[in-house]
Amino acid sequence: MNDNILEYAAGLVKQGTPVALVTVTATSGSSPATVGQMMAVTYDGANDDGVNIVGTIGGGASENHVAERAIEAIKNKENTFSLSIDHSEEGMSCGGSMEVFGNVLGIFTGLCVFGGGHIAQSLAKLAEQTGFYVTVVEDRISYAKQFHSSGFIVCNPEDFDKKDPAKNSDFAVICTRGHETDDAALRYCLQKDLKYIGMIGSKKKVTELFAKLEAEGISQSKLAKVYAPIGLDIASSIPSEIAIAILAEILLIKNNGNLNHKTLRW
Secondary structure (H helix, E strand, C coil): CHHHHHHHHHHHHHCCCCEEEEEEEEEECCCCCCCCCEEEEEECCCCHHHEEEEECCCCHHHHHHHHHHHHHHHHHCCCEEEEEEEHHHHCCCCCCEEEEEEEEECCCEEEEEECCCHHHHHHHHHHHHCCEEEEEEECCHHHHHHCCCCEEEECCHHHHHHHCCCCCCCEEEECCCCHHHHHHHHHHHCCCCCCEEEECCCHHHHHHHHHHHHHCCCCHHHHCCEECCCCCCCCCCCHHHHHHHHHHHHHHHHCCCCCCCCCCCC
16 A cells, blocks of 8 residues: 555656655554554645545544645645644544654745747756756647656646646746747736746837736736846857856845855955
């Protein structure tokens, strides 16, 4: 049974979904659990219906209490947690107690890249090397072969809300093949609680799009959070160098850095 739980958890982590792997480490009295029992808990972040539990550590109110703690750990991006449960305090007639240890797997910094062109291809490789879990969103399935490690989601712009490709991401980069798809991706991203939204494009294109969105009722404060044109100004039009400039800007935000030159002090 534990082998199935471990296989299930590994599959989720590979897809970029965090999972809390809970193990019973000690029991006493008439606990319904046994040492070594495991369960995996996932939470999709949308609502209570998004909770999924595979395996069991004894069932009942105690197991529900542990599952709630596991969900909290996933939400807070904790790496580990431990819990002591007195079954009688949980209203269970069996008495006894148990101790559990939770290991939250798949806690990562997510980057969602809209578009599969040359900039996206370079950016995905660089971001993975710096510890990001990258999700690439494209409606052209032929581009999938360019992204060997990244998660690749085939998604038309009209399905962004339905498929919710950035649900596990903290950062988003918009570099699609055209104005209309950039527009759709930006509208979707503005609905999300993202730490960073960057969009490629000329100042003229960005100004026109922002004016259009503002006229539709999107506040200036929301639009001001969008980094556009995207990336640090390195005066280059080479896709791989643009990708470096974009990732540098993302890391600046992620790490609360300063845009200063480091100096050697004697």
